[in-house]
Amino acid sequence: MAPNPASTPTRARVVPSGAKTDAGVPGWRLNFAAGFVPLIAGLTTLITSWVNVARGDAPLWTGLGRLSFSYSDIAGVGPGAAAWLELNGSVGGVNIVAAAVAVIVVSRFALREARRWAWWFLAFCLVWVGLHDATLATRFFAATGQPVMVLPYTYVALMTAGLLRSRPAVFSSSAD
DSSP, X not given: OOOOTTTSOOOOOOOOTTOOBTTBSTTHHHHHHHTHHHXXXXXXXXXXXXXXXXXXXXXXXXXXXXXXXXXXXXXXXXXTHHHHHHHHHHHHHHHHHHHHHHHXXXXXHTGGGTOHHHHHXXXXXXXXXXXXXXXXXXXXXXXXXXXXXXXXXXXXXXXXXXXXXXXXXXXXXXXX
């Protein structure tokens, strides 16, 4: 016969501030959400690249607006120029999506469990990808007036907040 739950004493669970709980370390959801920002950016890069190749005579579309030249204009610059632009757009978009999926998966399955390697991996992604993309997107904005830097700045803000919030729990645990 099972014990009566009403007669079983309950113990209050005390969780110190910054400690890992059943829901994972504090802040992991911010890094998880941050991963969806480059996912959107990468898919946008792929789609706009494909659209620009398919509509070669139309002004290049960035997803937020149009530039003052077309894919065909790039082809007129010299042999291989259009292929170079297509390569950069397609490979860049695919790699952005891959990095985004890595951030999402590592945040959900490793940072949430306070794995130190995950924290360091995400910190690397913040510096290598986030700061680079924010810098270049800002330069693009200065040259074209198109505010594509909103996505990298959002990524940097979410990643930074998540890493700062999760750091005490990750580095106070005995996890790897």
